[in-house]
Amino acid sequence: MECQECHIRPATxxxxxxxxxxxxxVHLCEECAREKGEGFTGSNAFSIHNLxxxxxxxxxxxxxxxxxxxxxxxxxxxxxxxxGEFARIGKFGCDECYKAFNNKLNPILRKVHSGNTxxxxxxxxxxxxxxxxxxxxxxxxxxxxxxVEREEFEEAAxxxxxxxxxxxxxxx
Amino acid sequence: MSLRNFIDKAVSPWMQAxxxxxxxxxxxxxxLARNLSEFAFPVIASKQxxxxxxxxxxxxxxxxxxxxxxxxxxxxxxxxxxxxxRVLVEKHLISPYLDxxxxxxxVLINESESVSIMVNEEDHLRIQCxxxxxxxxxxxxxxxxxxxxxxxxxxxxxxxxxxxxxxxxTNVGTxxxxxxxxxxxxxxxxxxxxxxxxxxxQFGLAVRGIYGEGSxxxxxxxxxxxxxxxxxxxxxxxxxxxxxxxxxxxxxKAARKDLLKMxxxxxxxRVYRSYGILANSRIxxxxxxxxxxxxxxxxxxxxxxxxxxxxxxxxxMVLTQPGFLQHYFRESLTPDERDIRRATLIRERIQLxxxxxxxx
Numbered sequence: 332m333e334c335q336e337c338h339i340r341p342a343t344x345x346x347x348x349x350x351x352x353x354x355x356x357v358h359l360c361e362e363c364a365r366e367k368g369e370g371f372t373g374s375n376a377f378s379i380h381n382l383x384x385x386x387x388x389x390x391x392x393x394x395x396x397x398x399x400x401x402x403x404x405x406x407x408x409x410x411x412x413x414x415g416e417f418a419r420i421g422k423f424g425c426d427e428c429y430k431a432f433n434n435k436l437n438p439i440l441r442k443v444h445s446g447n448t449x450x451x452x453x454x455x456x457x458x459x460x461x462x463x464x465x466x467x468x469x470x471x472x473x474x475x476x477x478x479v480e481r482e483e484f485e486e487a488a489x490x491x492x493x494x495x496x497x498x499x500x501x502x503x
Numbered sequence: 504m505s506l507r508n509f510i511d512k513a514v515s516p517w518m519q520a521x522x523x524x525x526x527x528x529x530x531x532x533x534x535l536a537r538n539l540s541e542f543a544f545p546v547i548a549s550k551q552x553x554x555x556x557x558x559x560x561x562x563x564x565x566x567x568x569x570x571x572x573x574x575x576x577x578x579x580x581x582x583x584x585x586x587x588x589r590v591l592v593e594k595h596l597i598s599p600y601l602d603x604x605x606x607x608x609x610v611l612i613n614e615s616e617s618v619s620i621m622v623n624e625e626d627h628l629r630i631q632c633x634x635x636x637x638x639x640x641x642x643x644x645x646x647x648x649x650x651x652x653x654x655x656x657x658x659x660x661x662x663x664x665x666x667x668x669x670x671x672x673t674n675v676g677t678x679x680x681x682x683x684x685x686x687x688x689x690x691x692x693x694x695x696x697x698x699x700x701x702x703x704x705q706f707g708l709a710v711r712g713i714y715g716e717g718s719x720x721x722x723x724x725x726x727x728x729x730x731x732x733x734x735x736x737x738x739x740x741x742x743x744x745x746x747x748x749x750x751x752x753x754x755x756k757a758a759r760k761d762l763l764k765m766x767x768x769x770x771x772x773r774v775y776r777s778y779g780i781l782a783n784s785r786i787x788x789x790x791x792x793x794x795x796x797x798x799x800x801x802x803x804x805x806x807x808x809x810x811x812x813x814x815x816x817x818x819x820m821v822l823t824q825p826g827f828l829q830h831y832f833r834e835s836l837t838p839d840e841r842d843i844r845r846a847t848l849i850r851e852r853i854q855l856x857x858x859x860x861x862x863x
Contacts, residue, residue, distance in 0.1 A: 409543075410543045410544075410547060412547060420546070420547075421671065421672070422544070422546045422547070422625070422670045422671055423544060423668070423669075423670055423671075423672070424543055424544055424546070424547040425542070425543045425544055425547075425660075426538065426540050426660035426662070426668045429662060429665055429668050429675075430662075436665075436672075439672055440665075440672060440675070440733060443672055443673050443731075443733075444676070444731045444732065444733040444734055445707055445731050445734075446734075447676075447731065447733045447734020447735070448664075448733070448734070449664055449665075449733070449734060450662075450663075450664060450665055450666025450667075450675075450676045450677070450733060450734070451734055451735065451736055452666060452676060452677040452679070452735065452736040452737045452740075453647070453650075453666075453667075453677060453736070453737055454661075454663075455654050455659050455661050455667075456651050456654060456655075457654050457655060458654070458658060458659060458661060459661060459663075462663050
């Protein structure tokens with residue numbers, strides 16, 4: 332059946348209205364239904380979140396052998412959200428949920444973010460000060476190592492000095 | 504209210520400015536999702552928790568100003584009429600979610616409407632920066648600055664491994680969504696977009712028609728945005744998007760050139776027919792309006808039409824949406840009435856241009 336509004340797409344939504352005994356039938360495609368607007372709720376009903384929530388539930392019990400706690404009942408101690416609820420709504424309840432469900436997250440994040448599970452971007456200036464400093468140090472040490480391997484000792488010495496300075500600065 | 508005044512109020516000041524590559528890229532947007540560590544995320548928060556979070560944010564941020572942006576106006580959603588909220592959605596200042604599904608929510612908007620900060624949307628804070636034309640890096644720089652400024656006042660939910668913690672796993676990490684709105688009429692006319700869109704998806708970018716997810720492109724305007732938010736730096740995400748959009752711009756330019764060379768008369772015919780419809784029709788559906796506006800805008804960009812300003816597409820795309828029409832005519836309208844009013848408004852807008860010129 333084609334959509335009675337645009338006559339192009341197939342009608343996927345069918346409504347029957349009965350007002351004072353007068354029955355009218357409406358057959359629309361999703362686009363035209365959305366355009367008409369009235370009375371149709373959840374225009375984005377089939378969104379990425381629904382897909383995602385499907386993904387979260389699609390969990391093989393591979394890791395849950397015998398004595399282990401079943402995944403669905405793992406609960407976040409801060410907001411009370413269980414993994415089961417998280418899987419259903421596809422949303423975390425608070426920042427602690429990330430810790431509570433941590434063991435389950437990597438496969439999900441990998442699917443959503445092309446294999447990535449670890450943040451490599453911005454670090455908040457104020458609360459992330461220590462993290463930034465630590466990251467910088469690790470990065471410099473890696474560079475130092477690379478320079479030594481390539482026998483670029485002059486460069487290596489420069490970086491070594493910077494590292495010393497940072498480390499001393501941290502202590503004082 | 505006169506149409507001129509209404510347009511001035513309806514079209515955000517930032518939209519009236521001209522940006523780089525604005526013959527193809529209509530606007531660039533950066534959005535950062537942030538949450539506060541003290542409160543449960545809005546999606547599961549109770550009434551009291553949401554109210555508390557809203558109050559917490561309000562006291563720390565209301566009436567504050569950030570550098571050159573001036574003061575932010577605090578607009579609470581429960582104080583707005585449905586039609587006012589709809590208008591904010593159509594101006595892209597708030598999300599449909601904030602309009603319909605959120606409780607105890609608000610938005611902070613600066614004077615030029617280039618920055619909006621939604622409060623208690625799906626996340627506690629959604630910082631959004633809009634720029635005319637192709638200015639992703641500029642938008643990112645501004646968004647980062649605002650982010651740092653806000654972070655001085657609040658404890659963000661942040662984890663060293665997972666990054667900025669968001670309600671939805673699709674936003675975690677950077678919490679960054681970068682997007683551009685592009686007008687690609689020539690790629691559509693030459694049917695090259697069919698091949699290009701799937702290629703763009705391969706890069707982890709999403710291509711959507713504007714106004715409504717998954718729907719076909721209204722008026723050949725597409726939104727291109729990043730999907731991946733975790734495991735890449737903000738700069739890399741923006742750079743990857745920028746690179747793809749650069750290629751799109753070149754492809755569209757090449758297609759426009761080809762059209763001019765191979766079928767100039769046909770193109771002129773198409774452009775002027777659409778101009779004729781816009782200038783004369785008495786009933787016009789939003790889809791037809793969008794198609795004609797796209798043709799006319801292409802005609803302006805290719806200098807086939809010179810009596811209309813470039814911004815007419817952006818302007819009328821916003822103005823002819825249901826919320827704005829009802830706002831302008833100050834009554835609620837059935838879809839049939841809307842089509843009549845839409846035609847009236849477009850005719851008036853075009854006449855305005857012609858009368859402006861004759862008085863110059």
